[in-house]
Amino acid sequence: MLLSSLLLAFVPAGFAATADDWRGRSIYQIITDRYALPAGANPNTCDTSKRTWCGGTWNTIRENLDYIQNAGFTAIWISPVSQNYEGPTTAYGDAYHGYWIADASQLNARFGTADDLKELSAEVHRRGMYLMVDIVANNVMATSTTPDLSTFMFKEQSQYHPYCPIDWLNNTSVQNCWLGDSVVPLPDINTQDPGVQATYGTWIQNLVQEYSIDGLRIDAAKHVSADFWPGFCGKAGVFCMGEVFGDDIATASQYQDAMDSILNYPMYDALVQAFSIPGPRNVSAVTTVLQDIQQNMKDPTVMGNFLENQDVPRWHNISIDQQSLYNAMVFTFMSDGIPIMYYGQEQGLSGNADPYNRGPLWPSAYAQTTTYNMTKSLNQLRNYLVNSTDWAKSRTQVLNIESDGIAIMKGDVVTILTNIGSPPQNVSVVAYTPWENSFSSTEYASLVFSHPAPADTFYSIFTCKQYAVGSNGTLEVQYTLGGVPVVLVPNDIIKDAGFCQWASHIQADVPVNNGALAMAPRAVALVLSAVVGLSVLV
Structure with a gap:
């Protein structure tokens, strides 16, 4: 009941969803x-290596929304809906992914009919969720550098930039030359042309209104001049999140100035540096990027946080340790920004690059894995905080950084993460909170077993283990049984958020309860036995 009520609280008043409306959402990305x-x-005919269609449609998304909603997500992001290339199979396969645009004004018949897309949109909204649609405005797809323009929405040569390969050191070239290559070139649309701008404005306005779309993810946004996007997104009338591939915050900030949001590639790169195993395990990269973003970006709280997508390797191919995924993933949910989970991350799908990072989800049987249940807990907490407080608008603070981990605070939630991985180590990470303990160690021993917890007591959302603020406001996590992430919530909201219903009478050893992880036996033992050391309480 709690999950349903939280999601229904998100039901939009209309479909003109703004950045304020999206700030508290969490997004499940779907190919x-x-x-x-x-x-x-037949579930056994999808060969990822062949780069061809496997049969997913708008109807099959609609019929399987329970899996996404039960994990607590409040929005979905789907592939581009426009008509794609429909000719002979290319050297790079077929247009199964949806990004090889032909006529943008037509729908992709491979994915369904107009009624199918409307029914998906209606069902998403009936559940109190939002619909984000990927769009491609920078280019179309061709099989030569002199394509037949009659197959595209824009049919005049003047509506395209002349062919040229991109010089990545020249920003004008990045914006005006062609993505792709000579095998599958992507003709670059002349978005500086007033006629193109007007046509695009009418098209996106009609698309959003016809299918009740709540937000746009804009592919290859940095390959279009930033001054194009305010007019385009203004005509759309909904939240726009652009893809600005790369970790240069100066470039990224120009595009968030031009639209509501961008995907947080700078933080993605920092999380890979900090948590991947093997890797440099450079935790300071996270604090450096976080500081730069907070100082230079228009609004960090609506940037799109992710660990995987269709253009980067699956985490499984970056890091060999599952705990590294858990710690990095928790950061994407509990820091500034909108968390985005790429389909299959919760199932441990692998794949280093296109096409292998775009495999089918159905072989997983949509199991409730450890990662799925952790995601469910994170969404449950986040949805409560968004619906009940100003947590989503608050800024992340770094409480401490050490070589083995980082402690952050957003609102009154303290998150302590480590990069040591699964093997136990005799190390700890300390969070220096703004709170002080107000009771002695003797009083604490009594409180644990017989009295409601004090205001400066916290609980882990994953294990319901109790933590108390020690001297000088410290919370310390020891990793003698492995590097699990810890999300600590004050006792005054833990029960209202739907966790640890008996939290005020918690015992020393507690069962997994209501939103905590459902894991394989070894993982259960690891998490439930994780020693969380309290600082000296005197």
Whole structure:
């Protein structure tokens, strides 16, 4: 009941969803062709290496929304819906991913009909969720550098930039030359042309209104001049999140100035540096990027946080240790920004690059894995905080950074993360909170077993283990049984958020309860036995 009520609280008043509306959302990203199959389809015929269609549609997304909603997500992001290239298979396969645009004004028949897309949108909204659609405005797709323009929405040569390969050191070239290559070139649309701007404005306005779309993810946003996007997004009338690939914050900030949001590639790169195993395990990269973002970006709280997507390797191919995923993933949910989970991250899908990072989800049988249940807990907490407080608008503070981890605070939630991985180590990470303990160690021993917890007591959302603020406001996590992430919530909201219903009478050893992890036996033992050391309480 709690999850349903939280999601219904998100039901939009209309479809003109703004950055304020999206700030508290969490997004599940879907490659439409690879999420779910129609009933009765053969589940064993999808060969990822062949780069061809496997059968996912808008209808099969609609029929399988429970899996996403039960994990606590409040929005979905789907592949581009426009018509794609429909000719002979290319050297790079077929347009199963949806990004090879032909006529943007037409729908992709491979994914369904107009009624199918409307029914998906209606069902998403019935559940109190939002619909984000990927769009491609920078380019179309061709099989030569002299394509037949009659197959595209823009049919005049003047509506395209002349062919040229990109010089990545020249910003004008990045914006005006062609993505792709000579095998599958992507003709670059002349978005400086007033006629193109007007046509695009009418198209996106009609698309958003016709299908009740709440937000746009804009592909290759930095390959278009930033001054194009305010007019385009203004005509759309909904939240716009652009893809600005790369970790240069100066470039990224120009594009958030031009639209609501961008994908947080700078933080993605920092999380890889900090948590991947093997890797440099440079935790300071996270604090440096966080500081730069907070100083230079228009609004860090609406940037899109992610660990995986269709253009980067799956985490499994970056890091060999599952705890590294858990710690990095928790950061994407509990820091500034909108968390985005790429389909299959919760199932441990692998794949280093296109096409292998775009495999089908159905072989997983949509199991409730450890990662799925951790995601469920994170969304449950985040949805409560968003719906009940100003947590989403608050800024992340770094409480401490050490070689083995980082402690952050957003609102009154303290998150302590480590990069040591699964093997136990005799190390700890301390969070220096703004709170002081107000009771002695003797009083604490009594409180644990017989009295309601004090205001400066916290609980882990994953284990319901009790933590108290020690001298000088310290909270300390020891990793003698492995490097699990710890999210600590004050006792005055833990029960209202739906965790640890008996938290005021917590015992020394507690069972997994209501939103905590459901894991394999070894993982249960690891998490439930994790020693959390309290600082001296005197």
